[in-house]
């Protein structure tokens with residue numbers, strides 16, 4: 450077979466946008482789930498005789514090279530998992546990329562350096578993004594969009610490049626969409642959505658639409674403190690979106706009016722500083738309306754974890770994005786563990802979405818098949834569930 454999803458790929462240079470945004474500790478990958486999830490598409494293309502050129506991002510560098518966000522460790526892991534060499538270009542579209550792509554034989558795989566080292570990738574200016582997409586497109590004859598975790602981003606390697614090359618949807622994106630569609634069409638009720646994590650400014654907005662769709666919304670992680678502050682409580686040095694207080698008040702009012710349960714934690718695990726380095730770390734449980742001014746909230750407390758588990762027990766459909774606390778550190782992992790455990794016990798469809806949420810359930814020792822589906826995209830899943838148009842999907846049709 451020399452085609453992939455209807456695209457002629459044999460002997461062609463095929464640019465694949467994957468989401469290889471994995472958690473790193475120093476240069477060590479702490480969870481390679483997203484790399485594993487990218488393999489079937491890359492293997493299928495390679496088997497079909499394509500010259501596979503993978504482009505991806507890591508973290509949020511500021512549009513210029515930054516060694517802390519290099520994809521070099523990812524290239525090494527990708528090579529191990531594919532059991533074949535992966536040529537690594539030390540730039541994204543420059544001389545190294547051009548040389549690496551020119552050196553590929555049929556079936557070979559290369560990875561380009563972090564696409565977000567280029568300001569054009571994430572620019573809001575169409576012309577600047579387009580100019581960078583031109584350079585990316587010049588490296589290939591066709592494009593496969595397989596980075597589900599970024600399909601909600603209107604970025605050059607996701608959106609603009611698809612306008613410049615013959616393109617197809619990758620198998621990972623279509624599998625993810627198939628599962629999520631079940632949650633939007635006829636979710637069995639009660640339908641509970643659990644939100645947490647640290648991308649608060651990105652994800653607070655999704656509550657707007659989810660209030661019309663879910664029966665209960667459970668709020669944990671860094672998302673909590675803007676709500677607590679909106680209720681007039683002290684939140685110390687916790688994550689806070691100070692310009693979203695009115696929005697949170699509006700959500701609380703609408704939830705009350707519409708009968709949707711919007712559940713906030715009643716107790717919080719606090720610490721004087723964000724934990725770094727090996728512990729033990731100072732961790733104290735306080736009431737959510739009595740946080741000390743000089744401490745930060747790093748997990749939901751035990752009473753809240755039990756309440757969240759109880760709210761999840763009758764659910765027939767659950768979507769969860771965003772850890773309940775800084776799960777990477779044992780002192781602040783209990784809330785995330787309790788929610789994960791509750792998801793494994795429901796009688797219905799449980800979906801965990803997001804790079805860190807997926808990493809959390811694996812790191813905390815849960816078997817992947819204990820959940821209905823583990824999605825590689827958190828923000829992307831949430832925006833899909835909201836019913837939003839996703840630029841990276843729309844551009845393919």
Ligand SMILES: Nc1ncnc2c1ncn2[C@@H]1O[C@H](COP(=O)(O)OP(=O)(O)O)[C@@H](O)[C@H]1O
Pocket residue numbers: 645646647648649669670671672688746747748770771772773774775776777802803804805806807826827828
């Ligand atoms: N209270 C908190 N304060 C700061 N960071 C938090 C808090 N709770 C959770 N986090 C962090 O949120 C991160 C994951 O957030 P996010 O990227 O939104 O999730 P996902 O990748 O699953 O979509 C984790 O690294 C975790 O340590």
Ligand SMILES: O=C(OP(=O)(O)O)[C@H](O)COP(=O)(O)O
Pocket residue numbers: 468470508509598599602648802803804805825826827828829
């Ligand atoms: O980690 C990701 O999303 P997620 O944390 O919502 O799962 C994706 O790689 C997208 O990254 P971005 O949110 O920096 O665009």
